[in-house]
Amino acid sequence: MVKQATLQSNTVQAFEDAKFELENCDVQNHNLVKASASRVQFEEVVDNAEFVVPGCICLNLEDLKCFESVEHQYEHWGVIFHNTLAIQPSNPAFPTLSGSTVLMSLSKGGFLEANFLQPVNCVSAFVTSSQRLVLSAYDRDRQLLAQTILPGANLANSDSAVPPNTLLSIKAPDIYSVSFCAFDGQFTLDNFRFCI
Template sequence: MAKQASLQSQTKSTIKDHKFSRNEFDSKNQNQFPVSQSQVEKVIDTKVVSVPTCVYLTLEELRCFEAVERQYEQWGVLFKNCIAIQPSNPAFPTHSGLVVLMAAPKNGYIEVTFLRPVHFVSAFVTSSQRLVLSAYARDQQLLTQTVLPGANLANSDSGGSPNTLLSVSAKEIHRITFSAFDGQFTIDDFSFCY
């Protein structure tokens, strides 16, 4: 005996599918305007909802000690003073996967430039000292900052836990910086939204 499968069509309900009687609505205090089907469709078509586009960089395709600059250019982001590492120091655990980003060759500073402006940026950060995440406009004007107040290394007496989520949100972010004044820090699960 052969098994049979049935497929059900999923169709959108249209205005034509619904039949309403005048008694279903209280029309005492409503103005009556004749509306044609095409006018209703035009009103519906012009109501467009803007859905944010977010990019999440997994970093796992990067090789250990690879300088990170233009690898994610197709996603609209460029890095400066950044390398990929697989941390061997247990004080700097990863948030997910095996690879994180670290400042190099200069300690304590990573710069990220967006090819088109974004409105939200986040990353999980582990740092040996206070770290500042700053967001800038096209004209280099500071838009907003968020601060990791102190070290958050694993297995230490530091105040916070490793991989603290830092984020900034503002209109027209063109560039961000991570700065820990010559300290060591790692970044994992970097993401941004247009």
Template sequence: MVRWGIVGKQATLQSDQIPRFENPTFALDTLGVQNQIIASARRGQLEEVTDSIPLDVPTCISLNLEDLKCFEVVEHQYEQWGVIFQNSLAIQPSNPAFPTKSGVTVLMGSPKSGFLEASFLRPVNWVSTCVTSSQRLVLSAYNCDRQLLCQTILPGANLANSDSSLSPNLLLSVAAKNIHTITFCAFDGQFTIDEFRFCV
């Protein structure tokens, strides 16, 4: 089911169909991205990497969650890379229903269940992540005035070892000019995110 909505002067397309990328690398290539940086939560890496990248080349930042400790509250660890999280906790899932996509660490919404927010210090044009959720989840992107730019919807649960037709760690993304904030919302549910990337 597809719905059109008007937000301010901007039309947005909302769909209950899951966007599928057969090859996530191809999805990046369509944006003209030539550089991808694996961003560490440790200090000091930023200067080494950014000195070697031309400023006019589109660049994607992929967060290395493996630097985080289990049960570490995640807020400003990646601020040097341009993103700040709210209501976010690093975990190493023991529940097999929430498998990781890569490595052993993922982010989940906590202490408020079913919600996570990421704010970008400079506007970005594309954000993607792999999501596993216990129920329907909405990924929303907003501009600097908190006006909705676009949404992607995971229409139902995609837990591992369940009867869901949706696979766990499904790739969701939003693309729009001047994204300042994104939110993940699974009302009264639990979800994890892995392989969090954004492009500037």
């Protein structure tokens, strides 16, 4: 069973009690689109007369090249990344959840940011980290809305009580950006998802 850590508003759920429930992001009540980095695939979907604006978007990272800097590849889906790199982990301590490609911080500072072109109300990703990781959500004026915390390292083949690829999600109205910070640690993100 996968564990999830969630913090909404100014309250903290007990990490051990949280359940793997994507309905925290209203996924079951919206259309879910697996978003490709390829602009061609996006144009084909838009040209389809049955296209419905998705409620939730899950990024397909498999179109990215290993060691590719990720910034504007998903801009047509409404998100721009900063300080982000696509990798195919060779270190078994950082397993992928699905596919072979994940996102990680470009620098040793352990900081990755996603900015949304339109406000969203929920963001989630499966994370594996070498130490404590904080997911923070901000409004249009960069005021902190909420935070979710992975309390410690969750590397594979370690003695951590938290398994690798643990779901972190954050929910608040009018999220314009989120940041993942591992305070000089390393971490990976898989199945990055946001809901409008």
